[in-house]
Amino acid sequence: MNHTGIDIRQFEAKLLALRDALASTEDAETDAKRPVELDQSSVGRLSRMDAIQVQAMSAEAARRNDIKRQRVATALTRIANNAFGLCLECEEEIHPKRLEFDPTLLLCVECANAREQ
Numbered sequence: 233m234n235h236t237g238i239d240i241r242q243f244e245a246k247l248l249a250l251r252d253a254l255a256s257t258e259d260a261e262t263d264a265k266r267p268v269e270l271d272q273s274s275v276g277r278l279s280r281m282d283a284i285q286v287q288a289m290s291a292e293a294a295r296r297n298d299i300k301r302q303r304v305a306t307a308l309t310r311i312a313n314n315a316f317g318l319c320l321e322c323e324e325e326i327h328p329k330r331l332e333f334d335p336t337l338l339l340c341v342e343c344a345n346a347r348e349q
């Protein structure tokens with residue numbers, strides 16, 4: 233059974249909106265993943281370094297977005313499986329305020345703290 237203390241549909245809508253928002257950033261990321269072209273005629277050494285640095289930052293942002301997309305997909309699967317809002321470790325209901333802050337959280341505050349230590 234999903235979390236009983238929250239409006240699941242509301243969280244589902246929020247997660248779907250998040251998924252759409254993340255999907256729309258994907259095109260920009262595809263460009264960023266292309267290798268930096270070495271074109272000495274139009275690009276000097278310094279700007280090539282800049283290009284590499286910009287690309288590294290884009291790649292990092294893309295990696296973070298991949299993780300976010302994965303987390304959103306997991307949360308949506310958990311809604312489908314009637315396990316949304318339940319802690320993965322102890323199966324207690326995660327505090328609604330915590331889920332409002334981040335609907336992709338999978339642990340209650342106690343288990344999240346225990347894991348960090």
Ligand SMILES: [Zn+2]
Binds near residue numbers: 341
């Ligand atoms: Zn827990």
